[in-house]
Amino acid sequence: MFTLTVVSQKDLASGVRTARSIAATAEAFDGAPPVSDQAFIAASSGARELFMANEVGAGAIGFGILGEREIDVVVLPEQRRHGVGTALANGMLTGVRGPVRAWVHGSQPDAEQILSAKGFSPVRTLLRMTLDPLALPATFPLMPAGVRVRTLDPSSASDVTNWVDVNAAAFASHPEQGRITVADFERMTAEDWFDQAELFVLETDDITGFAGYGWVKTIRNDQGSAPDTELYALGVSPEAAGRGFGRLLLSQTLAQMSTHHPASVSLYVDGENTRAVDLYERHGFTVAARSAQWLRPETNKL
Structure with a gap:
């Protein structure tokens, strides 16, 4: 009972x-x-x-x-x-x-x-996609002129607002990710696993705020064992699309993962997001598992 x-x-x-x-x-x-x-x-x-x-x-x-x-x-x-x-x-x-x-x-x-x-x-x-940790790049990518990648400062109100704005723009059609508010972000960064050194933001001379971001989630296991790393999220503003920033941010996050010598590398991506899936596949990721979201439409049954 x-x-x-x-x-x-x-x-x-x-x-x-x-x-x-x-x-x-x-x-x-x-x-x-x-x-x-x-x-x-x-x-x-x-x-x-x-x-x-x-x-x-x-x-x-x-x-x-x-x-x-x-x-x-x-x-x-x-x-x-x-x-x-x-x-x-x-x-x-x-x-x-x-x-x-x-x-x-x-x-x-x-x-x-x-x-x-x-x-x-x-x-x-x-889709849950995985990458052989041995395939991680050993060096961080070089940035073209007028492009900068740095870590986000969660104590900076402007940094937090700019992140929420670029995330909402990048995931405007995403039913969960695109709805994240400042309060949600603050709760996310209060999680035990959060490390501000692993949340990268991309800035350019010609775009106000952030042009994109890449976020690594590192789960540290028992003392002495290698951690598990996840590409927690990667987003590029539609205003910055087509300029290779997704590839730059992915290379940045993968190089950060490499510093941990992780036991595993993974990410989650919508199966319908073919552009993102293609990007990850070109970097060596393969599909390890599939999940499905189910919907019950509005109903009169109580």
């Missing part, structure tokens, strides 16, 4: 810690993160609701995050196929009429069955 509860504001910090622990266990079992960083950040700030499934007389066995027209459901591997995921989805979607999206990361037939039964269907693909 298990119970479903909405985590209150006073218990939110401990609830998020528990949810992150469940997510880490699910990731180790499934080979893919079950929830995005943005979803956890939104839950931590109260922008999305956090639901917990607790086994009676024991601890949490699953959780869900709902808000901003998106739902996430995660259940411990050993507790799956006992109705926990279905109960979470039922409880979270009660009273929700508007369109809702959900991610299924990797191969998750049980999750797909639950979503299909709730009226969801796949609408978008996310």
Whole structure:
């Protein structure tokens, strides 16, 4: 037997810690993160609701995050196929009429069955691409005249505003990345893994603000073991498109990864973004896993 509860504001910090622990266990079992960083950040700030499934007389066995027209459901591997995921989805979607999206990361037939039964269907693909760490460049790229790459200063209000602006422009059609606000960015840079030395911004003499940026996420593992590196995000302003800045920023971020001698190199990219996929493939990345975003349109069913 298990119970479903909405985590209150006073218990939110401990609830998020528990949810992150469940997510880490699910990731180790499934080979893919079950929830995005943005979803956890939104839950931590109260922008999305956090639901917990607790086994009676024991601890949490699953959780869900709902808000901003998106739902996430995660259940411990050993507790799956006992109705926990279905109960979470039922409880979270009660009273929700508007369109809702959900991610299924990797191969998750049980999750797909639950979503299909709730009226969801796949609408978008996310690729996880990887690169052999031995293929990382050993040197940083040279910048052409009038072009500068430096690290962002998160304590600078103008730097933060310029980053939010160029990110919104670069990902104007992206339903999650393009909506990031100053408050969201501040929560992202408060994450344990954030290192301002790994968030690069590109400036030019002829463009106001930032022309683009590249962001490395480095996860340091047990002491003495090599870290895992991820190209967390890379964006170029439409105003600066066609000038090779994407290649420059990618080379910059890959060279930064090389300084760590990492165990792995990865990135996530929309499968429909063929220009970005082509860019990464030209630099040696290959598709390691596919995820799908599912959509339930607006409904009258409660």
